[in-house]
Amino acid sequence: MAQFYGNEQIQHTLHQMLLRDRAPHGFLFYGETGLGKKTLAKQFLAELLCTGTEKPCGSCKSCKMLADGVHPDVRFVEHSGKRNGFSVDTVREVCVDLASPPNEGNAKCYVFGDCDAMDTRTQNLLLKAVEEPPAYGYFIFTATSPASLLPTVRSRIVSLAVSPVTEQECRAALAERGFSPEDAAEAVAAFHGNIGQCLNFLENMPIREAVGLTKTAINSIINKNEYALLQTVSVLGKERERTFLFLNLFDRCIRDAIVWKHDPCAAGIGCDAAGSKKLAERLSDSAGQAMHRAVDSTYGAMEANVNLPLALAAFCADCMDA
Ligand SMILES: [Zn+2]
Structure with a gap:
């Protein structure tokens, strides 16, 4: 068991x-x-x-x-x-x-x-x-x-x-299931002490892709490249599940950037520590909050069944305006 x-x-x-x-x-x-x-x-x-x-x-x-x-x-x-x-x-x-x-x-x-x-x-x-x-x-x-x-x-x-485990415990749990230390390290870097989500990352290609998209999106924001951000989210197409996942991962990275601005030693919860650290150097608190609100209003639009590509285009514009 x-x-x-x-x-x-x-x-x-x-x-x-x-x-x-x-x-x-x-x-x-x-x-x-x-x-x-x-x-x-x-x-x-x-x-x-x-x-x-x-x-x-x-x-x-x-x-x-x-x-x-x-x-x-x-x-x-x-x-x-x-x-x-x-x-x-x-x-x-x-x-x-x-x-x-x-x-x-x-x-x-x-x-x-x-x-x-x-x-x-x-x-x-x-x-x-x-x-x-x-x-x-x-x-x-x-x-x-x-x-x-x-x-x-x-x-x-x-x-x-129920809380997440330590990253060390998580790596041990993944090793026990036969994953290599490299795979385990990659999963833990994205999902920390959440064993189930680490397993999901290692076993499900769509999760890996969503993590990749999130990293690209954060990078586009760091480079202030709206076109790149639009291209990144366009990959989501009309897939609601993937979009939810992407928004959730993105929001966590923004959260990390805001927290690290004030406390670089705080524990991260996002999937892109390197990106969030870079973002933390140039992100104002108000810009971070605005991006968080952009995520929230995209969730709202999705619940109201707004056309997904349109909602995502608005999301990109809001993030760039921030
Ligand atoms: Zn028994």
Whole structure:
């Protein structure tokens, strides 16, 4: 089973709760995409369900079934209905299923991953089950922000923030998965201590391309070359996913440049440390803020379904005017 790195405090807390038989029946693990929130959920469940002595032992029937993804009492609920949400039918089905006791041990667990788009109706439908689950019932939610869940749901569960690991831990995790030190270094330079995003970078060409585009865009801004910037973003065409990714990466680089102007030793979060450092030398605070606003208004335009190339042209003009 994939190991969960870092976040010793959370791991310790969960372990202590289980040791004392005081584990809450509902959790929200939140933090940015790629931090291993679902891996953490799986690790918690392994310890909860293990029948060995050193929990999780990794060798009992429960541990093996969980590792193989076939544990009858653990369900990673799949998204259904609207994009990245959970349909009413799915939630009803979970509530019905919860009423029957576990097959194996004395716990039955539902993991609702990536709940950022879980709507109010389905959350309300689930509220009763989360509020008063049977003694064997457990719910784990994961999301990028705690605000993804309704306050009523959150008040019934324990919310824990998951953080990125150190870059060293991240390199170790990548090495364990068979990546060369060079590849690992390249990924960590772009995505720091976010293991999931580093893996994504190494395994998905589009992510690599988006990082490349971001570096070119930052360079165009350093050189005040609007034409080059327009050409760079034109590569995105009408692809919304890639554009979102690009804007997110770009925004992080601008954030780094603004922070480094004031504190060159601060930790970076962007994918282009060299570019952001250069930019920091010539970027005013107001120009940085203006670029950040340009990103925000492009997100807004995308949500309003404005023609993407037009929105990106406006983005370039705004960045250059800054
Ligand atoms: Zn076990």
